[in-house]
Amino acid sequence: MSVAGMKPLLEMETVLIAELAKYGNSLKQKIDTIESFLSETRSKQAQWQKDREQYVSNPLNGFALIRRLHEDWSFMELFMKTPLGSSEQQTMNEVLEDAPTIDDMHDALTSMQRIQESYDLKASDMANGVLGGVQSQFQLNALDCWMIGSFWYAHNKYYQSSKWLEMAIEQFIITRDIEPYERIYDLNEALLYKNYARTLIKRGQSRTALNAIQKVADSNVDLWLLRRELEESDSVYDFESRYVKSPATIIEKGCRGQLPLNPKLKCHYQTSTNFFLKLAPFKVEMLSLDPYVAFYHDVIYDSEIAHFKALHPSSLRSADPFRQSGGNTDQTLKYAWVEDVNTLNVRIGDMTGLDVEHDTGLRVSNYGLGGHFGLKADNLPENEIEKALGDRLTTTTFFLTDVQQGGAIVIPHIPTSIFPKRGSSVVWHNLDNALNRQKGIEHVSCPHSINGYTDGPKCLKNPASNAITNEGKMLSNNV
Incomplete structure (x- = not known):
């Protein structure tokens, strides 16, 4: 369940607490009434316990006793039978119709298991x-x-x-x-x-x-x-062997931030794709040349981030594992498509050197408890490649929130880890220079242990106007 999907659960619990408190107050009022009734009747009991015959000999006491047993205790019996909390129970029943299901509970437990194992x-x-x-x-x-x-x-x-x-x-x-x-x-x-x-x-x-x-x-x-x-028992003992942890995999090391950086790769300012970049260049951190992976710092504005994060939870839907990840079904996230991203498209064009005319939408993904996706590439399945636009040429992912712990994207073939940083972006190539599927670009998203993040991945298609130079940069033919 995504972070956006869990926020309404807080309001749900608020309503349930309020209704239960009202029910508790009703019970307390009923108990107070019973205590008051008992106090009154016990005071009468204290009078007749000293001398019962003398008590009933008094006509006033005799009348009061008969009236109490005929009237007061009958009313108390009815009062005890009066149901309480029917309206509160009805409200709670209606609210709980939208409560997490057994599948949600299983997913939450699986997420806790995944977080514990991934981060040891x-x-x-x-x-x-x-x-x-x-x-x-x-x-x-x-x-x-x-x-x-x-x-x-x-x-x-x-x-x-x-x-x-x-x-x-x-x-x-x-x-x-x-x-x-x-x-x-x-x-x-x-x-x-x-x-x-x-x-x-x-x-x-x-x-x-x-x-x-x-x-x-x-x-x-x-x-x-x-x-x-x-x-x-004749076999009360402890085995000498203890729990032995399996060696950490490349992916687990990547999730834990234990992969070393490549000392041969450098950072640089990118100025070549647009004259304006001479004044305000992109800050680029190279993570890999083959396959090409680059990390861009500070490339999306706070106002744009606020716009994407303000998407109503009802607009988010669970990712279709097959269509969105080329066959991998191991992912837990929700997403929404945003079409009006022209300004951001221009920036993506400046970052990648690509013509983004045919790529208008942006997928905004929201990760929740232990949110992740399994090992996948962003290429389309063979039977879904659109002849007019071709396969997915590049992937550009914008990070819309910081993540306190977890949530790294790990590319095990390189190997490298990409940790989310608000306002930054990562770009990689899904096709090589010959426009064949890029080898070694399969990647995973590590489970989110704190602050499930929101990102905006965008896959650019391969129209005829785009080409790839031998230097590994994406350039448009008309640049």
């Missing part, structure tokens, strides 16, 4: 709000950790599952009010320890599992039976 993060750090060494003010509670741990367990990743369930126990213990966990969510300490121990046993850490439940086993019959089972 510890469950303890993530649970306590530490991402990539940066402490945030947000933390995960016991329920969050419990669900992530259960997700890892379902995927047979018992090491990570045990770490998340361990954090669930820690967060549960420090929770001041555990009653909602037990009454509403049916989550209690015994269940947490039981699943934590089972996960450790799956890892071959039965001795550690026994030690974990030793002090709490007497409080729950299931834990007591599990402890006895482990104590009576």
Whole structure:
């Protein structure tokens, strides 16, 4: 789910909080009324408990007693039966019709898994709000950790599952009010320890599992039976072998910013494609010559960024994986097409030296929780290449937001990482000098751990008026 798509969820939760608060106030008012009624009737009870016969002998008391039992308690019974919160429940039901689905929940869990694996993060750090060494003010509670741990367990990743369930126990213990966990969510300490121990046993850490439940086993019959089972077992031990991480791949190193820069490549000012650039040249950082990849600094204005980011969430739609990425289905983002980008087109022409007459639209993409796309090239599938315009010649991507952590574009063949920077752009060639598909330009977008960004990728087609010089620069025939 994109950042733009998640913003309305905040308003949804605001409405739900307000309705639940109204329901709680109604319950409180009802409790206050009952307490007031009890106070009155108990005061009468205190009078007749001393001498019951003397109390009922008084006609005033006798009448009042009969009236209370006939009238007051009947009304109280009706008052107790009066349903509360029907309007609030109806509103909540209507709001929850648009709540995240089970598929959204699965995607969110998958995104958390992807973020943790891509950046080699510890469950303890993530649970306590530490991402990539940066402490945030947000933390995960016991329920969050419990669900992530259960997700890892379902995927047979018992090491990570045990770490998340361990954090669930820690967060549960420090929770001041555990009653909602037990009454509403049916989550209690015994269940947490039981699943934590089972996960450790799956890892071959039965001795550690026994030690974990030793002090709490007497409080729950299931834990007591599990402890006895482990104590009576002949194989209570911990394997000597520990969890061994696989070596980081090129893509993982790129996502983590661990790829070295090419010392042979330089930065320069670009002035050749437009006379105006003699006064205000582009600042260009070369990332690769073959395939051609260049990073442009400060090439899109704040006003343009604000315009693109102001797109209404309803205009965004999920990317069509096949048509947008040449067959790769591994991507999580939403996008919208913007047609009125003439000014930006002129700038792209100045950057690339290309004639952009046939390329009017710009795709504005919005990445959310763990947003990414898998390894792909931007070439069109063979059966979709338009004869009039040809294949996609170049890709120009504008970064509309800064990303605190994650979100790099990695081209593993070079290899290089391109980290988003607000107002900047990256350009690469999808075709070589012979207008064949460029080899080694396949790229991925790393998961976004903080600040899912918005970008504007634009793929320029290959009209006959465009050519490529041997120097690797895109030039128009009429330049």
